[in-house]
Amino acid sequence: MLKHYQKHRDKVGREPGCALHVGGHETVECKIRMLDYDSAGLREKENPRLEECEQGKNQTTVCWIDAVGIDQVETIGELGRRFGWHPLVVEDIVNAEQRPKMEEYDGYLYITLKALLFAEESHEIRREQISLIIGPSYVVTIREKEDPIWEPLLYRIRHDKGRIRRMGADYLAYAILDLIVDNYFLVLERIDKRMESVEKELIVHPAAATVRKIHHLKKELLILRKLVWPLREMIGRLYKEEDALFHKEVSPFLRDLEDHVIQIIDMIEIYRDSTSSMLDLYLSQTSYRLNEIMKVLTMFASIFIPLTFLAGVYGMNFTFMPELHWRFGYPLILGVMISSAIGMFLYFRRKKWI
Numbered sequence: 001m002l003k004h005y006q007k008h009r010d011k012v013g014r015e016p017g018c019a020l021h022v023g024g025h026e027t028v029e030c031k032i033r034m035l036d037y038d039s040a041g042l043r044e045k046e047n048p049r050l051e052e053c054e055q056g057k058n059q060t061t062v063c064w065i066d067a068v069g070i071d072q073v074e075t076i077g078e079l080g081r082r083f084g085w086h087p088l089v090v091e092d093i094v095n096a097e098q099r100p101k102m103e104e105y106d107g108y109l110y111i112t113l114k115a116l117l118f119a120e121e122s123h124e125i126r127r128e129q130i131s132l133i134i135g136p137s138y139v140v141t142i143r144e145k146e147d148p149i150w151e152p153l154l155y156r157i158r159h160d161k162g163r164i165r166r167m168g169a170d171y172l173a174y175a176i177l178d179l180i181v182d183n184y185f186l187v188l189e190r191i192d193k194r195m196e197s198v199e200k201e202l203i204v205h206p207a208a209a210t211v212r213k214i215h216h217l218k219k220e221l222l223i224l225r226k227l228v229w230p231l232r233e234m235i236g237r238l239y240k241e242e243d244a245l246f247h248k249e250v251s252p253f254l255r256d257l258e259d260h261v262i263q264i265i266d267m268i269e270i271y272r273d274s275t276s277s278m279l280d281l282y283l284s285q286t287s288y289r290l291n292e293i294m295k296v297l298t299m300f301a302s303i304f305i306p307l308t309f310l311a312g313v314y315g316m317n318f319t320f321m322p323e324l325h326w327r328f329g330y331p332l333i334l335g336v337m338i339s340s341a342i343g344m345f346l347y348f349r350r351k352k353w354i
Contacts, residue, residue, distance in 0.1 A: 030072035031146065035064040037157060039166045044158070050075075054082040056138050062169050063138040064157075068146050070094050070129065076142060083108075083140065085133060093131045093142050100230040102237065109134040109245055111173075111234065114227045115180045116187045117147060125187055125220055127227070130180060134173045134245055141176060153179050170246040174253050177235070181257060184228065184264050188271070191220065195274060202278060206285045214282070218275045225268050231261045299354055306340045 034053060036043040038061040045052070056063030070076065073094050080090040089110050092098050100113040111132040119126050128147065133140040153175055156162050164175055198213050238246055239254040246254070310333060314323070323329035348354045 030067065030069035030075045032068075033066045035066070035154075035157060036061050037064075037165055038062060042158060042160075042165070050078055050082055053079065057083055057135055059137055061137070062167075062172055064172055065138065065140045066150070067140070067142045068144075070096060070131075070142055070144050079140070083133065083135075085110075089133070096129045096144060098129060100227060100234065102234040107135065111177075113177075113180060113231060113234075115143075115147070115149065116184055116224070116227070117149065118187050118190045125191075125223075127223075130176075132173060132176060134169060136245060137169050139169050139172045139176070149179065149183055167250070168247065170250045171253070173246075174250055174257065178253070178257055178260075181231070181260050181264070184224075185260075187224075188264065188267050191217065191271060195271065195278070199278060199281075202281050202285060206282050211279070211282060214275055214278050218272065221268055221272045221275065225265075225272070228261060228264050228268065232258065232265065235261060295353070299348060302348075303341050303344045306344070307337045310337055310340075 032047055032053065034045045034048045034056065036045075036056060036059065053065050056065060067076070067079070070093060076093055077090055079085075080087075080093075085108070086105055089103070089105070092110070092112060098112050101111075103110045109132075111134065113130055113132075115128045115130050117126045117128060118124075128144045131142040133142075153164075156164050156175075164171060194213075195217060198210060198217065201207075201210050201213075235254055235258045239251040239258075314321070314333060323333070345354075
């Protein structure tokens, strides 16, 4: 956290557009994959020179340049200079804390959003920033680190599955956005399972640790809400506004993608309401258990009140108490006390209080 804030302090007073990496992730070696394809074939190259990447923006085929390692500021800056990106775009790319947004520039479109991954070992949601620069015939993606979520899309391109090899760069950009959004559903499924587990725990044995789990779920859902809400507006702008980069044949796919985002938003709102209900359930369970304990204690106190009264009366050491010297005084008082206790118990049973 201190390093994170230190990076923000380092940006204070700098000129706008000055690229400085901000983020808590470890240093990742910069890797570039270049895919150049059309319906006729595919040419793929690992770690091409930046000069080769620059040639991809003027080709008649679709060129996808996928770069990993946003902390490699010099490499990304050089890539931006060769493609003619605005310095503010480069600054946003290397800032891992950038909020999801879309900006239009002359000849290209800049989109940044978060990909969500569920870490199986820690059972936590991991965020990864994805930046897309979309041109007439190319798409550049810049990611924080290598992840397996891209394999289905790479498989479709390499094996010519579906329509992606016969479509343009706008459909490739849609496919990337769709892949990221679909992964949100997988994360929400994991959250749903965790919520079911916490709900069972609440009913069987609520504890303070359960409340911490609920608060952790609420925090994750709040972060998800902040990440997903801008996507609805962003995707809506892509097909509602006239944009030369996105053609009419891609609009139905973008509308479907917007519908998926709306479903995700609805699921997040439902889960947030459910976590609030679980907190109410925990408070109700705790209150019920406390009431049960107090009821038992009250029953015992009610039974022993008359016994305490009789014991207190005959515990007074007055000389002229009539029953003190009576032969049957002790058995009589003891019988009255037992009868009083049994009578109180039977009365409570009749009222169904115990």
